[in-house]
Amino acid sequence: MLILKTLARLGSMHGFGIALFIQQTSDGVLEVEEGSLYPALQRLLLKGWVLADWRQTENNRRARYYTLTPEGKKALRAEVTSFDKVNKAIAQIIHPSEA
Amino acid sequence: MSLLQEIKRRLNYLRHREQFESDLEEEMRFHIDSRAELAGDQGQARRQFGNATLLREDSRAAWGWNGLESVAADVRYTLRGFRKAPLFAAIAIGTLAVAIGGGTAILSLAEATLLQPLPYPNANELTLIFEGSTRQAKVRSDTSPATYRSLRESMKTLHSLALYQPNEMNLTGDGEPERLDAGLASPNFFTTVGVQPHLGRFFREGEDVPGKDTVVILTYELWQRRFAGDPNILGRNIRLSETPYTVIGILPPHFRYYIDRGELWTPFASTPERWANRGARYIYITGRRAPGTSMDQVQAELDNLSAQYRREYPNEVPLLKLQAVDLHDRLTEESRTSLYFLLAAVLGLLLIACSNVAGLLLTRAIGRGAELSVRTALGASGGRLVRQLLTESLVLALLAGAASLLVAAAAFRVLQPLVPAGMLAFTTLELNTKVVAIQFSLALFCTIASGLLPAFRAAGSLTTRAIGGRHHETLRGGLIVAEIALAIILLTGATLLFRTFTNLNNVDPGFQPQNLISAQTVLPRSYYRDATLRTRFYTDVLERVNSIPGVAKAAFASAIPTSWKGGFSSVTIADKLYSPGQRAAMMRQVTPDYFATLQIPLREGRLFTSTDNAASEGVVIINQAMANHFWPGESVLGKRLHRGGPQSTNPWLTVIGVVGNVREMGLAEEAPIITYFPEVQHPAATFSSPIYIVARSNADPSQLGPALRRAILETNPNQTISKLQPVTELMARETEQQRIQTTITVAFAATALFLACLGIYGVLSFSVAQRRQEFGVRLALGASPSQLVGLVLNGGIRLTIVGTIIGLTAAALLTRFMETLLFQVKPLEPAVFATVTAILFATALFACWLPARRARQVEPGQALRYD
Numbered sequence: 001m002l003i004l005k006t007l008a009r010l011g012s013m014h015g016f017g018i019a020l021f022i023q024q025t026s027d028g029v030l031e032v033e034e035g036s037l038y039p040a041l042q043r044l045l046l047k048g049w050v051l052a053d054w055r056q057t058e059n060n061r062r063a064r065y066y067t068l069t070p071e072g073k074k075a076l077r078a079e080v081t082s083f084d085k086v087n088k089a090i091a092q093i094i095h096p097s098e099a
Numbered sequence: 100m101s102l103l104q105e106i107k108r109r110l111n112y113l114r115h116r117e118q119f120e121s122d123l124e125e126e127m128r129f130h131i132d133s134r135a136e137l138a139g140d141q142g143q144a145r146r147q148f149g150n151a152t153l154l155r156e157d158s159r160a161a162w163g164w165n166g167l168e169s170v171a172a173d174v175r176y177t178l179r180g181f182r183k184a185p186l187f188a189a190i191a192i193g194t195l196a197v198a199i200g201g202g203t204a205i206l207s208l209a210e211a212t213l214l215q216p217l218p219y220p221n222a223n224e225l226t227l228i229f230e231g232s233t234r235q236a237k238v239r240s241d242t243s244p245a246t247y248r249s250l251r252e253s254m255k256t257l258h259s260l261a262l263y264q265p266n267e268m269n270l271t272g273d274g275e276p277e278r279l280d281a282g283l284a285s286p287n288f289f290t291t292v293g294v295q296p297h298l299g300r301f302f303r304e305g306e307d308v309p310g311k312d313t314v315v316i317l318t319y320e321l322w323q324r325r326f327a328g329d330p331n332i333l334g335r336n337i338r339l340s341e342t343p344y345t346v347i348g349i350l351p352p353h354f355r356y357y358i359d360r361g362e363l364w365t366p367f368a369s370t371p372e373r374w375a376n377r378g379a380r381y382i383y384i385t386g387r388r389a390p391g392t393s394m395d396q397v398q399a400e401l402d403n404l405s406a407q408y409r410r411e412y413p414n415e416v417p418l419l420k421l422q423a424v425d426l427h428d429r430l431t432e433e434s435r436t437s438l439y440f441l442l443a444a445v446l447g448l449l450l451i452a453c454s455n456v457a458g459l460l461l462t463r464a465i466g467r468g469a470e471l472s473v474r475t476a477l478g479a480s481g482g483r484l485v486r487q488l489l490t491e492s493l494v495l496a497l498l499a500g501a502a503s504l505l506v507a508a509a510a511f512r513v514l515q516p517l518v519p520a521g522m523l524a525f526t527t528l529e530l531n532t533k534v535v536a537i538q539f540s541l542a543l544f545c546t547i548a549s550g551l552l553p554a555f556r557a558a559g560s561l562t563t564r565a566i567g568g569r570h571h572e573t574l575r576g577g578l579i580v581a582e583i584a585l586a587i588i589l590l591t592g593a594t595l596l597f598r599t600f601t602n603l604n605n606v607d608p609g610f611q612p613q614n615l616i617s618a619q620t621v622l623p624r625s626y627y628r629d630a631t632l633r634t635r636f637y638t639d640v641l642e643r644v645n646s647i648p649g650v651a652k653a654a655f656a657s658a659i660p661t662s663w664k665g666g667f668s669s670v671t672i673a674d675k676l677y678s679p680g681q682r683a684a685m686m687r688q689v690t691p692d693y694f695a696t697l698q699i700p701l702r703e704g705r706l707f708t709s710t711d712n713a714a715s716e717g718v719v720i721i722n723q724a725m726a727n728h729f730w731p732g733e734s735v736l737g738k739r740l741h742r743g744g745p746q747s748t749n750p751w752l753t754v755i756g757v758v759g760n761v762r763e764m765g766l767a768e769e770a771p772i773i774t775y776f777p778e779v780q781h782p783a784a785t786f787s788s789p790i791y792i793v794a795r796s797n798a799d800p801s802q803l804g805p806a807l808r809r810a811i812l813e814t815n816p817n818q819t820i821s822k823l824q825p826v827t828e829l830m831a832r833e834t835e836q837q838r839i840q841t842t843i844t845v846a847f848a849a850t851a852l853f854l855a856c857l858g859i860y861g862v863l864s865f866s867v868a869q870r871r872q873e874f875g876v877r878l879a880l881g882a883s884p885s886q887l888v889g890l891v892l893n894g895g896i897r898l899t900i901v902g903t904i905i906g907l908t909a910a911a912l913l914t915r916f917m918e919t920l921l922f923q924v925k926p927l928e929p930a931v932f933a934t935v936t937a938i939l940f941a942t943a944l945f946a947c948w949l950p951a952r953r954a955r956q957v958e959p960g961q962a963l964r965y966d
Binding site (some may be wrong): 014015016019033034035036038039041042045046047048054061062063064 | 104105108109122123125126127129130132133134147148149150151154155157158159160
């Protein structure tokens with residue numbers, strides 16, 4: 001979901017860029033093994049939620065850029081909705097007064 | 100919708116796998132480079148990225164076919180491993196293949212004989228009735244037509260009672276004359292059994308009357324063999340024992356029944372006198388149990404009826420005790436113990452094979468500790484390693500399964516003759532698909548079971564880094580103890596059977612079977628009635644046979660030892676009280692040279708001569724057993740006896756000689772009591788139909804066959820001649836089953852012993868390799884090489900002793916189930932147990948000594964530097 005959201009925000013980006021973005025936006029809280037991004041990206045490719053193509057970076061190196069597909073966008077919306085639901089539910093349990 | 104596309108994408112991936120790999124590689128390199136640029140530290144970047152190899156594998160896994168691909172990789176890896184360790188692979192696969200293949204062959208036999216139902220509808224209802232004696236519980240004989248009639252009228256627990264009787268007939272015309280096994284049956288016999296005619300019909304009521312009984316039903320096999328399956332056979336006349344019979348039906352293929360080898364069937368037709376005779380027993384009764392009726396209920400009814408008949412006919416059947424036996428039980432009775440024994444042997448060998456393969460896999464897993472550590476370090480999880488090791492077991496199982504098929508086919512061919520011919524009649528023996536399926540599950544189960552323990556051990560010990568620790572040795576030691584114990588049990592069984600076999604071969608049959616040839620022939624009916632004709636035929640043939648070069652002596656007899664022919668009769672002895680339950684004597688009519696030809700020794704008195712003829716006094720020769728039975732401690736010469744009970748009008752005969760005992764009923768059976776009559780003095784009507792000619796030659800008797808045949812045919816061209824063969828061959832058939840059973844068991848035991856020793860060898864070799872360092876230290880501290888050898892031997896011997904004690908105890912408990920298989924050897928014979936222990940110890944010591952020797956070769960310096 002984080003990858004999908006990142007791609008939704010950045011348009012298209014390469015793996016390293018995605019990792020960097022997630023790290024920076026989460027203020028370093030979500031610091032995972034950066035490499036684990038790649039198996040996840042493969043699964044997204046397989047599901048058809050993202051597309052990949054090789055482009056030149058600003059530094060003139062070849063990198064694989066990932067872009068959301070319409071299906072990916074739909075999946076993201078569904079995931080966000082369910083995430084919100086769960087989040088809300090957890091919040092209600094933890095802070096019952098605010099409900 | 101997306102599933103389809105997903106499959107399309109997966110397929111696409113398969114086509115461009117290399118492209119994928121290089122893309123991923125480049126992408127990851129780009130990532131790490133970028134990070135390194137940012138952090139200014141290549142190492143830091145790598146650490147942050149994680150395990151690149153593992154991540155690549157995970158990425159690939161996403162595209163993979165649900166792990167299929169990694170399984171394929173495991174299989175490839177395994178095969179490569181087997182190629183690198185061919186000895187390990189060969190031993191593991193060979194061990195399992197022998198154990199499972201042998202097991203499969205034996206399972207096939209057991210399936211066919213013990214489990215396979217008879218090919219008749221509701222065969223579990225079929226019951227046989229035998230006549231027994233209230234005095235002797237074990238006697239089970241044929242019964243009489245009169246008893247059959249009584250039972251047919253009164254029995255309630257059995258219905259559709261039918262009778263049949265084995266018979267023999269001469270088939271003449273349409274080619275060479277032939278002596279055929281035949282059967283006589285009551286009209287309802289085939290309907291009781293439940294078969295349908297292949298062609299035509301079965302007998303009708305009314306065809307069981309003398310004069311109307313000239314109809315015949317052929318077996319499918321005879322129809323094919325003799326009449327080439329002629330479709331117009333029905334209504335044809337064929338000549339049977341000089342009488343024309345009309346063919347009315349053909350039986351379905353493979354038709355057989357209990358004690359029947361008949362190739363053709365005619366109606367059982369008898370005179371009113373014979374129907375009324377309750378004492379003459381020569382027929383079999385079969386019937387069906389009413390649904391829901393147990394064998395006990397049938398027996399209870401028979402017990403009541405027997406008591407009733409004993410009261411009603413006290414003179415004819417004073418000791419009658421009818422017995423009901425389930426047909427299938429009766430047929431499998433004799434082979435059952437053997438087959439259970441073989442099944443136990445299979446199981447034992449299988450357990451040994453499993454322990455051995457488990458031991459091998461364990462050793463291999465431990466030996467591969469370094470390799471597995473490297474794989475863990477590269478990111479393989481414990482579960483992944485277990486999967487790898489289990490894949491190896493699985494590949495091993497499949498290879499072993501395939502190899503065991505070959506072993507099974509070979510073993511099956513060897514085992515086939517073990518099944519008694521009577522049982523083979525109902526089933527065609529083959530390795531059927533069911534058994535092959537059982538075999539494969541066995542292969543899988545065994546190998547995975549053997550692989551499971553080592554796999555988890557190996558995976559578990561990796562985390563604790565306790566590879567090759569103490570507990571492994573305990574485990575392997577336990578496996579060895581179990582193997583030795585099982586080997587001892589199998590060895591004990593094999594030794595007992597081997598002793599039985601040699602005992603049987605050392606039994607004195609009471610005559611000299613070497614250089615004897617015999618044949619069976621049948622006199623035309625006209626000869627039977629006329630004693631002069633008959634005697635002239637014998638004299639003429641014997642004259643011709645005696646003039647054949649190489650023939651020393653020849654004789655005719657109504658039966659010969661192990662021919663299983665010739666009846667028993669009660670005898671009345673002058674001046675002795677006759678009791679209805681006294682032992683019956685075997686009856687045999689012979690020409691004078693019978694004893695000289697068979698070389699049966701004369702103990703007392705004289706043998707028959709040509710002066711004992713129809714005009715002279717009636718004489719008889721008896722055997723030692725009969726003399727001891729009726730006249731213990733007395734001289735028997737001149738004593739008088741006659742055939743049949745006191746009321747019989749048979750003439751009195753004088754005993755003129757006593758001859759040695761002959762084991763007429765087979766080597767394992769004591770000699771029966773027997774009376775020999777000169778053929779010329781014996782009433783023709785009682786001379787049983789086939790007669791035997793027996794000749795002693797100076798050399799190989801099989802050379803005599805054609806000359807013997809010619810001598811008979813020159814005398815009478817219409818004689819049928821059958822069973823022309825050396826007597827040793829006739830006798831070998833009897834010991835054949837024992838021989839095969841012994842061979843199989845010895846093979847099993849030898850394999851078990853070999854596997855157990857292989858196990859000991861493996862454990863000790865491994866332990867020597869493991870303890871090199873320790874040995875080096877010991878040597879450096881002053882231990883002598885011999886002490887080291889002793890140390891290793893000690894370990895092996897301790898395992899052997901524990902295994903032997905357990906094995907001997909178990910064997911002592913188990914061998915009593917073998918009692919019926921044994922001859923002149925007791926299940927708990929101390930000599931057998933001593934032999935077994937000696938064999939095992941000798942072999943085990945050798946297996947220990949080989950690796951122990953290596954302890955002597957340890958170089959202290961090198962050993963300490965090692966690792």
